[in-house]
Structures are given as structure tokens and as C-alpha cells.
Amino acid sequence: MEGVEASEKVKRTTARLCSLCNQRKAALKRPKTLEQICRECFYNVFEDEIHRVIIENNLFKPGERIAIGASGGKDSTVLAYVLSELNKRHNYGLDLFLLSIDEGITGYRDDSLETVKRNEIQYGLPLKIVSYKELYGWTMDEIVKAIGLKNNCTFCGVFRRQALDRGASLIHADKIVTGHNADDIAETVLLNILRGDIARLSRCTSITTGEDGPIPRCKPFKYTYEKEIVIYPFIFFSLTFNTYAYFKKLDYFSTECIYSPNAYRGFAREFIKDLERIRPRAILDIIRSGEDFRISTTTRMPEQGTCQRCGYISSQKMCKACVLLEGLNRGLPKLGIGRKKPGSGGQDQEQSKRLLEKKGLSLHGKHGNVDY
Numbered sequence: 325m326e327g328v329e330a331s332e333k334v335k336r337t338t339a340r341l342c343s344l345c346n347q348r349k350a351a352l353k354r355p356k357t358l359e360q361i362c363r364e365c366f367y368n369v370f371e372d373e374i375h376r377v378i379i380e381n382n383l384f385k386p387g388e389r390i391a392i393g394a395s396g397g398k399d400s401t402v403l404a405y406v407l408s409e410l411n412k413r414h415n416y417g418l419d420l421f422l423l424s425i426d427e428g429i430t431g432y433r434d435d436s437l438e439t440v441k442r443n444e445i446q447y448g449l450p451l452k453i454v455s456y457k458e459l460y461g462w463t464m465d466e467i468v469k470a471i472g473l474k475n476n477c478t479f480c481g482v483f484r485r486q487a488l489d490r491g492a493s494l495i496h497a498d499k500i501v502t503g504h505n506a507d508d509i510a511e512t513v514l515l516n517i518l519r520g521d522i523a524r525l526s527r528c529t530s531i532t533t534g535e536d537g538p539i540p541r542c543k544p545f546k547y548t549y550e551k552e553i554v555i556y557p558f559i560f561f562s563l564t565f566n567t568y569a570y571f572k573k574l575d576y577f578s579t580e581c582i583y584s585p586n587a588y589r590g591f592a593r594e595f596i597k598d599l600e601r602i603r604p605r606a607i608l609d610i611i612r613s614g615e616d617f618r619i620s621t622t623t624r625m626p627e628q629g630t631c632q633r634c635g636y637i638s639s640q641k642m643c644k645a646c647v648l649l650e651g652l653n654r655g656l657p658k659l660g661i662g663r664k665k666p667g668s669g670g671q672d673q674e675q676s677k678r679l680l681e682k683k684g685l686s687l688h689g690k691h692g693n694v695d696y
């Protein structure tokens with residue numbers, strides 16, 4: 325019965341004319357606006373929105389070398405494709421590169437890197453791969469053996485952040501772009517509110533961050549819905565499978581990391597889904613709320629300095645990567661796990677974490693809690 329209803333729904337939707345061009349048959353309902361539009365108009369609005377975001381926010385300057393953080397996953401694959409198309413179409417004058425970090429996760433990253441290697445040929449973009457093993461002397465497989473499954477995402481998140489910077493500087497990149505999308509950012513706003521993490525809350529909605537660090541980072545998908553990029557597991561809009569990556573038949577890798585099988589940012593994601601049922605714009609509203617937060621001028625923010633050991637930016641004497649690495653090398657892998665700095669959550673974060681864990685949900689992001 326359900327199947328019959330679904331196919332009726334498909335027939336009803338596809339029989340309608342596109343509400344933008346009024347000529348071709350509608351092929352999907354846009355999750356962002358609920359408009360029924362055709363494939364061609366979808367490509368146009370999807371790409372034009374990203375172009376507008378790039379131009380209005382002055383993300384790039386002609387001649388810049390841009391490292392695209394390429395994991396082989398849906399977001400960064402679509403980002404690489406769209407950015408290379410827009411670069412040609414609008415003459416941005418950018419030198420684009422794919423930059424992949426090999427965390428050393430057998431059965432996951434080795435497979436997704438194969439996808440990136442194919443993307444290198446498909447999009448004609450040079451690829452640079454840097455590995456945790458060469459940078460830190462440890463693979464994630466080895467780290468998980470030492471620390472177990474509980475805190476491994478913290479290592480991975482901290483190391484990846486620095487690895488992207490180091491990789492980008494090896495290819496003399498001026499900027500790094502990542503595939504963080506609107507859903508990721510809205511979730512992060514909520515998580516930072518729950519953690520009481522004022523420092524991260526104040527920067528998590530910025531489209532460009534790290535301008536005071538080694539290499540600025542941009543998120544051109546800041547306003548792009550995940551559901552428009554690729555299939556989404558919690559389908560509640562009809563025809564959400566007709567997304568950009570699907571229509572364009574892009575080659576991406578779609579398996580979850582084997583070390584964080586429950587990697588969804590459970591609570592925030594579910595909450596946002598509930599809100600979206602009432603108001604499809606909820607994701608954009610949350611991002612806007614995050615942007616509009618005013619941080620009191622008396623709030624103590626971490627001061628940016630450099631790590632005494634490796635010279636990387638750090639608000640402490642030693643950067644988090646060096647602290648974690650020291651723990652690993654001394655056989656004390658738990659050294660440096662946990663975070664109790666002033667203004668960074670402390671007790672509030674612990675309380676929210678306990679509360680969520682009681683409900684069987686996790687506060688941690690896909691790759692630890694240091695994603696922005």
C-alpha cells in the first residue's frame with residue numbers, strides 16, 4: 325500500500341511543470357523552498373546560489389591557490405566539482421587543488437582516497453595527499469589500538485585540522501575550502517550553545533575563519549542544504565533522492581568512518597529535523613541566530629599564540645596536537661583528553677554531556693569536538 329502511495333506521489337510531482345521555467349516537467353521538490361522544479365533549473369539555482377555566496381562574501385581573489393579539503397565524501401566531492409565549474413564559468417582565476425588527509429584508517433580512508441584519485445582525473449585537479457603517519461608517526465588504526473574507540477575522534481579531529489594546514493602550506497595554498505554545509509553549521513551552533521562554548525560559538529558561523537592563523541579557511545556551502553547535495557538518510561520530503569550529486573552522477577564515497585559508527589551529531593540533528601517539519605527554513609534560521617549572537621566584551625576569550633614545540637597556532641603553551649602526541653609517545657594516550665579551559669564550557673559542557681549521554685546521544689561531532 326505504502327509503495328502504491330509513494331508511486332502515486334511521484335507521478336503527481338513529476339507531472340507538474342517546473343515552477344521556475346514553467347516549461348519542463350518538475351523533477352524534484354527543493355527542500356529549502358519546497359518549490360517543484362526541473363533538473364536544469366535545479367542545477368542553475370544550486371550553482372548560482374553558491375556563486376552568489378562566493379561573490380558576496382569575497383571568498384577568493386584572482387590568482388589565489390585554493391586547496392579543496394577532499395575526503396572523497398559527498399560534500400567535498402560536490403564542492404570540488406562545483407568550484408571547478410564556477411571557476412571556469414565565471415573566470416575566478418583560481419588555481420584549484422585537491423588536498424586529502426590520509427588518517428590511516430584501513431577499510432575506510434584507503435577506499436575513499438581511491439575515489440579522490442579518480443576525481444583528480446575526472447575534474448583535472450592536481451591532488452596532494454598527506455598522511456598522519458608521515459606527519460605524526462601514528463596512523464588512526466594505531467591510535468585506536470592505544471586509546472580504544474571512546475576518545476579516538478578527539479585525536480582525529482585535532483590532527484586533521486593541523487594536517488590540512490600543513491598540507492596546504494606544502495602546496496603553497498592561499499586558502500583552504502571545506503565541504504561543511506548548512507546542516508553541519510546549524511548543528512554546530514546548537515552544540516556550542518549546549519556546551520556554553522562562547523569562543524567557538526562566536527566563530528562557527530563565519531564563512532571564513534583562521535584569518536589570523538597560517539591559512540584562512542572558507543565554507544562555500546555555508547547556506548547549502550545537505551539534502552540538496554546528496555541523499556539523506558532521514559527522508560521526510562518526497563523525492564529528496566533527486567539531489568545534485570545524484571543527478572550529476574558524481575563519483576563519491578559514502579561509507580561512515582568505521583571508528584565512529586554512531587557519528588551523527590545525534591541530539592542537534594534530530595532536533596533540527598523536528599524543527600524542519602514545522603518550518604523548512606529552520607536550518608537557515610539557526611545559522612542566522614548564530615550570526616546574530618553578540619558576545620559580551622567582558623567575556624574572556626582564549627588568546628592566540630604559538631605552540632612552543634611545533635610553532636603551530638595555539639592558545640596554550642603547547643598546541644593540542646603536541647599534547648596528544650606526547651601522551652601517545654609516552655604511552656599515556658589519555659593525557660590531553662578533556663577540555664577545561666576558562667570560557668570553553670567546563671562544567672556546563674560536562675553537565676550537557678552527561679545529560680545527553682543519559683539519553684543515549686553524543687555531544688561529539690563526526691570527528692571529535694574540534695571541528696570549527
Ligand SMILES: Nc1ncnc2c1ncn2[C@@H]1O[C@H](COP(=O)(O)OP(=O)(O)OP(=O)(O)O)[C@@H](O)[C@H]1O
Pocket residue numbers: 392393394395396397398399400401423424425426427484501502503504690691
Ligand atoms: N580526510 C580528509 N581530507 C581532506 N579533507 C577532509 C578530510 N576529512 C574531512 N575533510 C574536509 O572537511 C569537511 C567536513 O568533513 P566531515 O567529515 O566532517 O563532513 P562530511 O559531511 O562527511 O564531508 P564529506 O562528505 O566531504 O566527507 C569535508 O567536506 C572536507 O572538505
